[in-house]
Amino acid sequence: MxxxxxxxxxxxxxxxxxxxxxxxxxxxxxxxxxxxxxxxxxxxxxxxxxxxxxxxxxxxxxxxxxxxxxxxxxxxxxxxxxxxxxxxxxxxxxxxxxxxxxxxxxxxxxxxxxxxxxxxxxxxxxxxxxxxxxxxxxxSAPYENETYCEAIAPLKHLRGLSDSFDKDLLGARPAKADEPLAHSLYECGTSALGVDTATPSAEESLNELLGTFPKSSHATRVEPAVRAAIKTRTTALDSGTEPCDTATELRTLRTSLKNMTDSSLEGATREAVKAAQRGDFACGTGQFKEKDFENAIETMTAYAKDYPDSPQAAHARSIAIAAEIADEEPAAGKNLPPAKDPGGARMVLVVSNDGPGEVEVLYTGPTTGKVTLKTCTTCTKYPGPVLSNGKKIKACTGPASKYPKATLLLPAGDYHFLQKRGASGTSISDTKTSKVKIEPGYSYTNCLYVTSAF
Structure with a gap:
């Protein structure tokens, strides 16, 4: 009991x-x-x-x-x-x-x-x-459910059990995770191509696939998948739909491929570099056409800096200049600046600075560009309408050598100008837009000066 x-x-x-x-x-x-x-x-x-x-x-x-x-x-x-x-x-x-x-x-x-x-x-x-x-x-249920990114960690766990679990009990089970893991790495990696917020990133998954299972059937599919991803996005650039989004995806693709070391991807990496450059230019031109001048300035300035040897670098600088003018005077952004300057005769336009403060002069029309005039150290502000008692201001009447100047050679046509004067002494920074018509057979002068508020 x-x-x-x-x-x-x-x-x-x-x-x-x-x-x-x-x-x-x-x-x-x-x-x-x-x-x-x-x-x-x-x-x-x-x-x-x-x-x-x-x-x-x-x-x-x-x-x-x-x-x-x-x-x-x-x-x-x-x-x-x-x-x-x-x-x-x-x-x-x-x-x-x-x-x-x-x-x-x-x-x-x-x-x-x-x-x-x-x-x-x-x-x-x-x-x-x-x-x-x-x-x-x-x-391994996530793999069976085709949620491949979620399946990677569990499958790696199953594959690595032989390091911590009795091998006789496990038998051949760990090896059965090889094929699902390789497949999951491929699917997860290729789905992340061009997605900058993807976790894990494309390069993380594909590098592991190519390093761990280099002879698997999935490893041989990586290079064609990458080329297809690049081609899909370059085709989207041709359609002109959301070029900036496509450019972002191409830059992400370029970054991923630069972080991948497998030699089979060298050709695809070169393609991605060219496609990303093309995407950046398409983004800037798209922003200009959509009147998003502020972002167009940033995009095209960065393009000219990042790709100084590009045949389109000069055009990008022109677009950035025109966008800066159009940001102040929208009429200047009616048309995209031409990629090449027109031929034919050029007319002289001399721009002088009769005032304190350095002046940056931007212009766009048949041709686009900018010049910088140094500050006139001996010049002062002219009296405003109150202090001048209605007298006419006579600017730039001193000797020619007194004034910093620049000579522009411009084809005939209508131009938009933007002058940006920096602060100097008692003068504050200022911007001003103007429109100039250049006609054949004439030469022109433009004197920039400063008046007080009174």
């Missing part, structure tokens, strides 16, 4: 020793009483005493055997309970992000390994291979 029900750890040793001593004493006492007793029965009944004693001794012996069997069953059940608990841990991690699920998976794996290696003959131990198959299926 003290021993039941059977427990995995059995009964205390002291209780067993006491129980054994009690049985021996009971047997001795029975022998003493029996040998001394005077029985009023026949001799034939007396002969039954010894067999009955043996039977009586067999009862506790049989009870011990029965208890041992019950204890063994309790041990089996305890191991099965541990297996069930490990299964529940695997199930509880289902649906969690792998970073959060992995510690839970590791605990379950520790139980599986302990059961499979220390209790291989137990019912629970014999079920471990089946549970490992189920474990691989559960953890």
């Amino acid at each position: 003290l021993a039941l029900p059977a427990d995995v750890d059995g009964v205390p040793a002291g209780l067993l020793i006491g129980y054994g001593a009690f049985l021996l004493l009971a047997a001795a006492d029975g022998a003493r009483r029996g040998l001394r007793a005077t029985l009023g029965i026949s001799a034939s009944f007396r002969r039954l005493a010894l067999p009955l004693a043996v039977v009586l001794l067999a009862v506790p012996a049989g009870g011990s055997l029965a208890y041992g069997a019950a204890r063994d069953e309790a041990k089996e059940q305890a191991l099965l309970d541990r297996l069930t608990a490990a299964d529940a841990q695997v199930k509880s991690a289902d649906g969690l992000a792998f970073a959060k699920a992995e510690p839970i998976y590791r605990k379950a794996l520790d139980e599986y390994q302990d059961l499979g290696t220390k209790h291989p003959g137990a019912r629970a131990g014999k079920l471990v291979p089946e549970r490992l198959d189920a474990y691989y299926k559960t953890v």
Whole structure:
């Protein structure tokens, strides 16, 4: 009664020793009483005493055997309970992000390994291979669901279990993750081409694919996929739809390919560099045409700086200048500046600075450009309408050598000018737009000066 029900750890040793001593004493006492007793029965009944004693001794012996069997069953059940608990841990991690699920998976794996290696003959131990198959299926579920980027970390975990788990129990299971992992790296990497917010990035996934599985069928698909991604975006540039978005994607593609070291991608990298340059120019021209002059200035200035050897660098600078003028005078942005200056005769336009502060003069029309006039150190502001008492201002009447000047040779046509005077002494910075018509056979002068507010 003290021993039941059977427990995995059995009964205390002291209780067993006491129980054994009690049985021996009971047997001795029975022998003493029996040998001394005077029985009023026949001799034939007396002969039954010894067999009955043996039977009586067999009862506790049989009870011990029965208890041992019950204890063994309790041990089996305890191991099965541990297996069930490990299964529940695997199930509880289902649906969690792998970073959060992995510690839970590791605990379950520790139980599986302990059961499979220390209790291989137990019912629970014999079920471990089946549970490992189920474990691989559960953890690789993102791959089966075709969420390839999410599948990478779980598949790498499964592939690397041979480093931390009993190899005999695992068998060939880790190798079964190779093909799904290579496929996932390819799909995740190629889907990230041109996406600057992709996690993981295209180069991270594709570098791992080409480095870990260089001979896989998926590795051979990388180079054609990259070229196709470039071609798709260059075709989009030709259509003129959202050129700046396409340019951003091409720059991201270029960056990804520059961070990839596999020699098979050298040709595609050169294509991406050219396509990204083309995309930047298309973005700037698109911004100008859409009257987004502020961004056109930034884009085309950056283009001329980033690609100084480009045949389009000079045109980009012209567009940036025209956009800067148009940002002040929208009529100047009606048409995109021509890529090449027109031929034919040129007329002289001399621009002089009769005022304090350096002046930057920008112009656009049949040709586009800018010049900078140094500050006139001996010049001052002219009096305004109040202080001049209505007298006509006579600017640039001093000797020609007094004034910083620049000579422009301009084809005939209508021009928009923007003068930007920097601050100097008591003068503040200022901008002013004007329109000039240049006619054949004439020469022109333009004197820039400063008047006070009064």
